[in-house]
Amino acid sequence: MLKMTHLSKVYRTEVVETYALRDFSIDVKEGEFVAVTGPSGSGKTTFLTIAGLLETFTGGSYHLDGVDVSHLNDNARSKIRNEKIGFIFQAFNLIPDLNVYDNVEVPLRYRGMKAAERKKRIMESLERVGLSSRLKHYPAELSGGQQQRVAIARALAGSPRLLLADEPTGNLDTQMARGVMELLEDIHREGATIVMVTHDPELATRAQRNVHVIDGQVVDVAEDRVFSTSQLAEHSPA
Amino acid sequence: MQIQPILAALRRHRLATLLITLQIALACAVLSNASFLISQRISRMHAPSGVDNAQLAEVSVEGFAPDQASNVNARMLAMLRGTAGVSSAALINAVPFGDPAANAGIKLDPSEQGTHGVMHFYVGGPGAFQALGLKVVEGRAPQAGDYQPVADFTPKQAPVVITRALATSLWPQGHPLGKSIWIGSRRFRVIGVVKGLIRPAPFTSSNRPAQGSIFVPGQPGPQLVGRYLIRVATGQMDSVLERVRKAVRQMGPQVVLDEAQTASVESLHSSYFQTDRSMVALLLGVVAALLLVTALGMVGLASFWVSQRTRQIGVRRALGATQGAILRYFQTENLLIVSAGIALGVVMAFALNVLLMQYYEVPRLPLGYLPVGALALWLLGQLAVLSPALRASRVPPVVATRSV
Ligand SMILES: Nc1ncnc2c1ncn2[C@@H]1O[C@H](COP(=O)(O)OP(=O)(O)OP(=O)(O)O)[C@@H](O)[C@H]1O
Ligand SMILES: [Mg+2]
Secondary structure: OEEEEEEEEEEOOOOOOEEEEEEEEEEEEOOOOOEEOOOOOOOOOHHHHHHHHOOOOEEEEEEEEEEEEEOOOOHHHHHHHHHHOOOOOOOOOOOOOHHHHHHHHHHHHHOOOOOHHHHHHHHHHHOOOOOOOOOOOOOOHHHHHHHEEEHHHHHHHHOEEEEEEOOOOOOOOHHHHHHHHHHHHHHHOOOOEEEEEEOOOOHHOOOOOOEEEEEEEEEEEEEEHHHHHHHHHHHHOO | HHHHHHHHHHHHOHHHHHHHHHHHHHHHHHHHHHHHHHHHHHHHHOOOOOOOOOEEEEEEOOOHHHHHHHHHHHHHHHHHHHHHOEEEEEEEEEOOOOOOEEEOOOOOOOOOOOOOOOEEEEEEOHHHHHHHOOOOOEEOOOOOHHOOOOOOOOOOOEEEEEEHHHHHHOOOOOOOOOEEEOOOOOOEEEEEEEEEOOOOOOOOOOOOOOOOOOEEEOOOOOOOOOOEEEOOOOOHHHHHHHHHHHHHHHOOOOOOOOOOOEEEEEHHHHHHHHOOOOOHHHHHHHHHHHHHHHHHHHHHHHHHHHHOHHHHHHHHHHHHOOHHHHHHHHHHHHHHHHHHHHHHHHHHHHHHHHHHHOOOOOOOOOOOOOHHHHHHHHHHHHHHHHHHHHHHHHOHHHHOOOOO
16 A cells, blocks of 8 residues: 655755655555654654655655655645545644535545535544534634544545544543544544554554654564564553 | 635635725726726817818917907918918817807707707808818808808808707708707808817817807908918928917017917817826826735735645645645635625725716716726736735645644
8 A cells, every 4th residue: 555665855954964764664555554653853754744745755666555656746646645645633734714514525625526425425424523513613613632533534534545644642632532543443444544653652552553763764663463462461460 | 616615714804805805896996987087088089170180270369459350350361371381271260179269059949948058159251161171971061152240259140060960969860951050049051061070178068069069151350350270281380380470470569479379279189188188197097006006905915815824725735735726726715805896896886986976077987897997806816816826836735744
């Protein structure tokens, strides 16, 4: 589904060149739930923005769903973002001028979907996140957890194959974070591929696989069973 | 296709939207009315006079005693006809765009209540009709026996030649020849119709039609003296008038040149429309300033909104908006705002017109001027929003993940 080989990303400013990613390789299979962890500034967000075609990379290769994306033009990249990828951001990123319904509708409109089909999908995905009674609310009138659930509904409405989440629970308290995490697990069970960046080791353990990034490189790819078992061993009272 | 969410977002910015809409409405109202007034003035300036403005001139003298009339006329005509470059000279009471001489309300029947408007009576001596170069379209020009003595501005009765426009308005069914026009008990019989002859001071009021001119043949004498029409060969106007001024100065202290009225019809035309030209310049200035302010307002607001929405533009890009979609968003938004402004502006344009009609002699605003204002503002809006919209379209999608 998502395959990066020896990928690098350099940010150039007048004074310095920062290697945000170097020799970065990862292969996420269809239907996987991968958690990406790592210290601050290690390149997790950079990885996610390149994976989501929000940014180009400097070297190496990236195949998304079997397609080499390095030569695609801006319109083609927009189309892939719209059809194949769902984004969930730490800061929710709902459009403040639009109500819940209109927010979820945004990606569907860019897809040129008919009004009836849009409505059906909006209602379904809002139902899914338990917010179908808040259609007319504006983001400012919702709690953080509710806003993130709207953002998830927006990401889900277009039935993307790949969900990219950058610290989706970073701005939420534990209880709301748990709700969001359960939602992501449900979505994963229904077949979506999910890549989630998180700081929270507890959340990371709930993913199938953990990828640890340090200084722009994948240092340790722990298989979920191994990781979970060791975690369980550590936490087990016996 | 994006209209509903754009309107939804605008509802969240009511005050700014309302203010810019009002500004556009005001611009639309002023623009429609100003362009109407401007084109009205310009069309007046270009109204055909019916004569060759560049080749005709009036020479006016004063200062002599009434009993000197025949003497002055004889000496002046002799002098004018003898001046190099003058092809003909004749007595006349007024010329187009000069001082009017004889305005009178006319009737088609002495017993009629009210008049058919106030017309100007051009009283001309022998040769004046020919010197004017009027084109007869019906009937005939005045002949030798038609010239009657002038008593109180016009002959007591005389054959006259009228303009085609006047003939049509007085007798819509046609056949003006032989019909009579009355001023009080004075009767004038129509013997000919000319293509056109503008009155001396046209466009002063609606009951004084610009083509409301009646040519009356009159005998030179104490009441037709001192004003002369000359026809001058092409390109010689200035030198001829210079020679004439010099000659009049040599005629003695009883004959004094009226400087203001001694001029070519062309320069009389130019002075006559001086205020209209200033008015046009002023209105153009107002229109330009208003368009500039409106454009700046739209650029300013669009720029502000683009900066304010940078993050959501990035989010939209992340969710699949192409650069073109972002560009169209801001263009459509501007189109909607300008259209609302125009809708309101149309109402305000008519209100302004009604106001102008009450205080000035301004006709009703023709509907055709509304699209002029509307089109200008639509174009202006699209132009104004282009640069901010392009800037918006270049916001990179990565803005969505990098919090500011
Ligand atoms: N636009 C940019 N210009 C220059 N350097 C950048 C830019 N964006 C990111 N970087 C640098 O790239 C590196 C990786 O940043 P990134 O945001 O991917 O880290 P992160 O792992 O997401 O950190 P955090 O956990 O704090 O979110 C950092 O050193 C950062 O300073
Ligand atoms: Mg980050």
